[in-house]
Amino acid sequence: MPLDYKNKVILAPMVRIGTLPTRLLALKHGADIVYSEEIIDHRFIHCKRYVNDALGTIDFQLDTDSRPLFRTCATETDRVVLQLGTSDGKRALQAAKLVENVVAGIDVNMGCPKDYSTKGGMGSALLTNPEKIKEILTTLVNGLSIPVTCKIRILPELDKTLELVRLIESTGVAALAVHGRYRHERPRHPVHSDVIKIITETVKIPVIANGGSGEIKCYDDIENFRSLTNASSVMVARSAQYNCSVFRKEGPLPVEDVIKEYLKIAIQYDNHYINCKFCVLEMMHDIQETKAGRMVRSALSLHEICNAFGLGDYYTKMRTKPIKNGIQTNSDPEE
Ligand code: FNR
DSSP: OOOOOTTOEEEOOOTTTSSHHHHHHHHHTTOSEEEEEEEEHHHHTTOEEEEETTTTEEEEEOTTOSSOSEEEEGGGTTTEEEEEEOSOHHHHHHHHHHHTTTOSEEEEEEOOOSHHHHTTTOGGGGGGOHHHHHHHHHHHHHHOSSOEEEEEEEOSSHHHHHHHHHHHHHTTOSEEEEEEEETTOOTTSOOOHHHHHHHHHHOSSOEEEEOOGGGOSSHHHHHHHHHHHTOSEEEEOHHHHHOGGGGOTTOOOOHHHHHHHHHHHHHHTTOOHHHHHHHHHHHTTTSTTSHHHHHHHHOOSHHHHHHTTTOHHHHHHHHTSOOOSSOOOOOOTTO
């Protein structure tokens, strides 16, 4: 069954946050679909695919890198969407083909306003290049057996935005994610829920509303954003970055508990400590000035991060378990 984007709550693509442990944690707490961080097709097409028996993962890694660009496992195969940064349909397809059998969908980032994306014609640079959008999306839709989506920002003129979403719909994409902000707007600016609503009335494909984290503290807030925008689905970024249990219908868990869960998954899947440190510090954003916060900030290994949360012995126990087979990639400097 192809991935269905209707009536879903979704973990948004987030660079450095949306790696395997965060995605698995979001699924555990009720997210229906999880997007990877954006991966640039230029780099991805040079990756080799490794079956990592020791971890039970499939890894995509460059010869020159010490850690995978994308790591995935069976738990998420039918619910993970890989987001590509691209400015070319053929190259995007070449990248997507590498993962076609291990992910549930491919998304194209058309919203990133950062210079490094737009200078290469990627991200939000695409919003004003309809021919390019058409070329990229039709190439992917025609060339892949899994659904394709894209994630846009809105344009300053409503009629141009509606023209854009009609064009996107005509390419055959399965759904459209809309971050309801203009290119120049920052997260602190209010989200334009009214524009998302008009988009939902303009296209027939499921619209995934995004940009509501300012008002999202719990599952009910996700539902409120869904009603406000009339969208089929909602995609959450910052609120999940700070506390991934925001997807829980029963209400979010204390962030310390969520960090511990995160660390256990990170140990299980040998996530690189630098990435773990970044994610944990984001979760601790308002409690960094604590003893644990200082320990994480100065940590030089996953073991040291675990020590800050009383998981040092757990780390040691898990790491001394026999490895079944295959080569365990372990990037901790202490080992
Ligand atoms: C993002 N965002 C983002 N968007 C995208 O399409 N690809 C990406 O890789 C990233 N990376 C990223 C990293 C981090 C740390 C943040 C906070 C955000 C944007 C994100 O998906 C979303 O569109 C915005 O954050 C607005 O949604 P929220 O935060 O209001 O739910």
